[in-house]
Amino acid sequence: MIQLSRNYSLPERKEDDLAIKIVGVGGAGANALDRIVLDGMEHAEMIALNTDVQSLAGSVATCKLQIGRGVTRGLGTGGDPELGFNAAQESAEEICETLRGARMVFICAGLGGGTGSGAAPRIAELAREHGSLVLAFATLPFVFEGKRRCRQAIEALQELQRVADAVICFENDRMGDIVLPKAGIHQAFAVADTTISQSVRAIINVVRRPGLIRIGFDELLAALRSQNSRCLFGYGESDSDNRAHEALALALRNPLMDRGKMLSDAQAVLVQIAGGPGMTLTEVEIVMQELNRHVEDHTQILFGTSVDNKMGNRLSVTLISSLSADGAVQAAPQMIPRLKPKPTAVEIPPATASFSGPIEIEAPTPPNVVEFANPQPPPAVEPVEEEFFAAEEKNLPMAEIAPPPSAPAAVRKEKKPLVRREPQPAAQPEPVKTAPPKKEKYVQARQEVMQFEPITRGRFEKSEPTIVEGQDLDVPTFLRKNVRMK
Amino acid sequence: MASSNLMVGLEIGTSKICVVVGEGKPDGTLKILGVGQAPSRGVRKGEIVDFETAMKCVHEAVVDAEEKSDIMIRSVYLAITGGHIQSFNNRGCVLLPEDRDEIDEQDVEDVRVNAREVSIPSQNAFLHSIIQSYHIDGQDGVLSPVGMLGQKLEADFHIIHGMRSRIQNSIRCVKELPLDVEDVVFAPFAAAQVVLTQHQKNLGALVIDVGGGTTDYILYNDGAVRQSGVLAVGGDHITNDISMGLRIPMTRAEKLKIEEGSTVLGNCLPGETVLLKDDSGFAGKEIERETLNTIIHMRLRESFELLKKRLEDEPFLNYLGEGIFITGGCSQLNGIDNLAEEVFEIPARVCHAQTMSGLTSAFENPQFSAAIGLIKYAQAVQADRPARGGIRGLVGKLLGRMR
CATH class of the missing domain: 3.30.1490.110 (Dna Ligase; domain 1)
Known part of the structure; x- marks a missing residue:
């Protein structure tokens, strides 16, 4: 009895059973996915989806899926969204198989091209039909990429916004703002990838981290509630003495934030402050006070804080919010119920026909969307949660498709249970699995701190060194103690 | 010696050379007649590294003192410091x-x-x-x-x-001028003579002289010196840290330290900056105040922590009735007393030479504590001399050993 009650009091048990899948669609999606993998992400499964076999072969994701084998024959879509959509349609069954069991699906896609614009909305739709919460991270092309691409991107974005639970949209043009004018084009594109990687990680952390004041899906959805909107996202991390202030400043400096000016129009802002065991109440207060200067009085602040030993002496601030596009606030809620039945009724037949299990899951989806548009978040969440559990129980064994590295065109199906009990032969590209990057990530963070000019003693270079307790006191203290200076 | 009750103290510091001319009154008080000083070159961490240049600087300072006090200087009391002591x-x-x-x-x-x-x-x-x-x-x-x-x-x-050779170097530097060296005195011991009263020495006090090149300390308890020493880290190190941390020239860093520096953290408005005005050949630059203060704070805190560790070898630190007295050029940094208090957990205050008459501007400046202390020391030695022949012999013997 006593033991039982003790077991109940364990708070951290829950965080592990959250199945998250990150899907990179198209070339840009794959790039973003690669960045996420390289930055280290151990809590989620990475799936690269593309029509182009070559690009797929170059990806470092653990699971790769070629779509539209009949439509494109292993080539790209040539910038035609129609082709991309058809490809996704053709491989709908495999996509469903891959995404099954995920409670949360992140879709990363670069809009404007063929695969990203065409397939991403369809994939989002499929994922939702299987009861996953779908968050899409979309990048819009640079203006110089041409008007046609931009138009395609906008159309795809609207489509995505219609089908996904939330869309976080990165405008590449805005990304350009934070890169130096002289920086190479590579760097400009890389910034978008890095930002996506950061946001995905931050959102996963927000919902996964055991919090003192926990943030769940419900708050996340409330913050991202308004459909047809721009998402505001900011993330900052600091380990200096003034880390609370700096982390918030960094979060507000994020290109999606516009230095916090955008926040004043937001209906709800989600804030999560995470830090090591050394985080103090004062620091939390500082962040909240400063943040309050940026938001209006009526704005709902969804506040969460968590202590994570892995943070060390760093403190991070994550801000998530969404902003209704001008004038669209009224229109959005009414449009969704009308638009939503269309895809389920018209386009789904091939998918539904091939599936026996998920039919009862499909049913609650459309009313669900209506509730999201409703400005009361708590009731909206419960069905979603239930749905996740249901989906998870049903779909324990899930299929993962990994092409052998030598011949990517020959796609092989493999049944693999979610709980990895039996050791699998090393058919998958194990070397790029996510376990090592976890370490790498923290090492990286340290290295950043170490980025100083080579240690020097300045004006004492030629004088007799003062060595006390093995330390050369002529070297500046802040260098020896690895304190970062700007 | 021109007159038996005229005394001159000379301190060859890392940042400046300072000559104090004082007169002992029959009633035992002291009067400062003049202070000469010159910026110091060729000295690092309290020790001479460039003999010729240092000698020139000493000469300048002595001439300055002679002009100001209108006295011919023949012999001096010399303060000594350095990491070797x-x-x-x-x-x-x-x-x-x-x-x-x-x-x-x-x-x-x-x-x-x-x-x-x-x-x-x-x-x-x-x-x-x-x-x-x-x-x-x-x-x-x-x-x-x-x-x-x-x-x-x-x-x-x-x-x-x-180290004999280094002490001799300082003595030779003065002898070449030529001036006589009456005695050599360990700098913080001299400073303590004017910073502390006899009463404070009895109750127990720690004097920390944060100078340009070194941080000297001396601890008194029951009226006697219990611990003393030198940490070869001083204001120069702070300047060097600032120069490297903010990537500005040494001269700018020194100025910034004196004009804007503080050891207090978290006292600035977020994002508050100091504007370094552009001079000839130096582009203006904005510097975050908190960064500047952090650099200073870290260096001083480390120095104090090292001192504390050294002093904790013996138990006297726990019996300081009067607390800590900080003097020397760097003691003018804002908040240094609070920092010392925080590190040592003993009340600390910044102070300058006491019980003097004459040039108030001189003894009220903590930079001159050691040099003025030399005069006080000299007065004490000279007062003893007729009574105790032994001291004279001792001084002779001491110098004999050094020569």
């Missing part, structure tokens, strides 16, 4: 002959010599052996044993020694 406590013991039981001056001198009979590195020379207390036949706490009866005289001494 060390100290320890030792007890000497003499047994009186069978046929005599009254302690005389020779016995006191013998016990002092006896206390020095310890091995110090061969290249080192004694600077001071400062009496702490005498014990006669097991009776503790005797202050003046001459004339008392006993068989066994013991004495505790605080002995300060340093």
